[in-house]
Amino acid sequence: MSHPRFVSPDLIRQRFSRAMSDMYRHEVPLYGVLMELVAQTNARVLANDRQVAEQLRMTGEIERLDLERHGAIRVGTEAELATLARLFAVMGMEPVGYYDLTPAGVPVHSTAFRAVHEAALQVSPFRVFTSLLRLELIDNPPLREFARATLARREIFTPAALALIDKAHTEGGLDERDANAFVAQALETFRWHSRATVSAAQYQQLSQQHRLVADVVAFPGPHINHLTPRTLDIDAVQAQMPAHGITPKAVIEGPPRRHCPILLRQTSFKALDEAIAFAGQDASQGSHSARFGEIEQRGAALTPAGRALYDRLLDSARDALQAFPNESNALRYEQLLAEHFADFPDDYPNLRDQGLAYFRYFVTAKGQEAAGQLPANAGLEALVAAGHLGFEPVVYEDFLPVSAAGIFQSNLGDNGQGHYDSASNRQAFEQALGRPTIDELALYAQTQQRSLEQCFKVLGLG
Ligand code: OOG
Numbered sequence: 001m002s003h004p005r006f007v008s009p010d011l012i013r014q015r016f017s018r019a020m021s022d023m024y025r026h027e028v029p030l031y032g033v034l035m036e037l038v039a040q041t042n043a044r045v046l047a048n049d050r051q052v053a054e055q056l057r058m059t060g061e062i063e064r065l066d067l068e069r070h071g072a073i074r075v076g077t078e079a080e081l082a083t084l085a086r087l088f089a090v091m092g093m094e095p096v097g098y099y100d101l102t103p104a105g106v107p108v109h110s111t112a113f114r115a116v117h118e119a120a121l122q123v124s125p126f127r128v129f130t131s132l133l134r135l136e137l138i139d140n141p142p143l144r145e146f147a148r149a150t151l152a153r154r155e156i157f158t159p160a161a162l163a164l165i166d167k168a169h170t171e172g173g174l175d176e177r178d179a180n181a182f183v184a185q186a187l188e189t190f191r192w193h194s195r196a197t198v199s200a201a202q203y204q205q206l207s208q209q210h211r212l213v214a215d216v217v218a219f220p221g222p223h224i225n226h227l228t229p230r231t232l233d234i235d236a237v238q239a240q241m242p243a244h245g246i247t248p249k250a251v252i253e254g255p256p257r258r259h260c261p262i263l264l265r266q267t268s269f270k271a272l273d274e275a276i277a278f279a280g281q282d283a284s285q286g287s288h289s290a291r292f293g294e295i296e297q298r299g300a301a302l303t304p305a306g307r308a309l310y311d312r313l314l315d316s317a318r319d320a321l322q323a324f325p326n327e328s329n330a331l332r333y334e335q336l337l338a339e340h341f342a343d344f345p346d347d348y349p350n351l352r353d354q355g356l357a358y359f360r361y362f363v364t365a366k367g368q369e370a371a372g373q374l375p376a377n378a379g380l381e382a383l384v385a386a387g388h389l390g391f392e393p394v395v396y397e398d399f400l401p402v403s404a405a406g407i408f409q410s411n412l413g414d415n416g417q418g419h420y421d422s423a424s425n426r427q428a429f430e431q432a433l434g435r436p437t438i439d440e441l442a443l444y445a446q447t448q449q450r451s452l453e454q455c456f457k458v459l460g461l462g
């Protein structure tokens with residue numbers, strides 16, 4: 001998509017992300033409150049922590065920080081997922097990772113649509129966690145059939161959006177006017193609908209099966225259910241939420257607080273009760289809760305070895321808790337996490353030496369001076385040891401299945417956690433999607449590799 005007439009997909013994504021944020025702030029004022037709290041906290045961290053500020057400056061993340069957010073939607077049919085994949089592709093977003101939420105009692109499987117190259121992420125890191133309802137898990141055949149038929153009747157894309165998606169794919173891009181029309185039309189798919197497509201009784205039935213089933217099936221479209229800004233200090237924001245009229249969930253998902261953040265820490269506030277009208281009713285006599293707020297703190301992307309260590313330590317902390325984390329055991333859970341994660345190195349040189357995280361390399365000032373005069377066989381370790389190359393962690397751009405389940409559960413409003421016995425079905429998901437999902441680890445490895453190649457070039461080494 002390089003024709004000069006066309007707007008770059010990265011810019012379309014940037015515009016779309018902004019339009020989505022504006023719409024959501026308008027629809028859910030508490031999201032605006034959260035955005036402000038996060039902006040204040042980030043400004044304070046940047047002013048007080050020179051190391052963090054320097055790291056974000058080196059990686060360029062400082063420029064994308066205020067743009068940064070992810071959202072989530074849940075769709076009901078294979079066709080909806082397939083068209084969404086084409087819609088996101090117009091904005092340079094590809095399906096990365098496969099997440100099976102059924103072991104955690106949520107009848108969906110998911111992927112994250114996002115940009116895949118570090119240069120594209122720099123323009124806009126906007127991501128959408130996208131779940132497909134697994135209708136086959138509805139254990140009541142008439143209800144399953146009702147859900148299927150109801151979903152089959154809806155069209156979640158506007159005719160103009162569909163036409164522009166086709167145009168972008170056949171012509172290879174969208175010009176300025178079409179790009180702006182696309183942003184406006186695509187936004188319609190994510191809008192809230194206060195009018196259900198089912199009766200109150202049908203809604204009850206769907207909801208009793210699983211609240212998520214009602215959320216997906218009972219409405220004309222897959223409303224965006226949260227937007228999540230990125231904070232540099234999630235504990236500080238969590239602590240200040242109550243003073244701003246926001247009640248956070250009991251525990252922060254992910255790893256414990258550390259000097260060197262890894263992967264992703266997340267917390268959310270419970271979904272709001274919103275007035276809705278059921279089919280056949282005039283007034284808004286019902287209520288539905290789906291939309292919530294969330295914040296996240298992102299850290300280093302881990303290698304397969306690092307991720308295996310993370311999974312093992314998280315499991316052991318959770319096993320030791322012997323319960324699903326909730327209000328009553330939150331403090332104990334925090335202690336257990338800290339104890340168990342003591343085994344995870346907490347400084348970047350060690351994370352690098354032990355091959356636990358991905359890094360981006362930079363030529364230092366000393367390296368610049370030495371450029372062109374270094375021995376042709378100088379290797380990475382020697383260059384780092386001599387101070388010719390520096391390194392910063394690659395930021396984790398993806399999600400975590402255990403955390404995502406915790407976020408789903410908290411806003412579905414129950415502390416217990418059931419599970420479905422059914423096997424995960426990545427193949428069915430990818431068939432619906434119309435393409436395989438991308439392995440996120442390969443993307444981080446490529447980013448690291450590109451940074452090394454660039455460094456060697458600057459240093460005049462083959
Ligand atoms: C998605 C929940 C997962 C996250 O940040 O892990 C998620 C949903 O509730 O639809 O957004």
Ligand code: NI
Nearest residue numbers: 072228294407
């Ligand atoms: Ni989220």
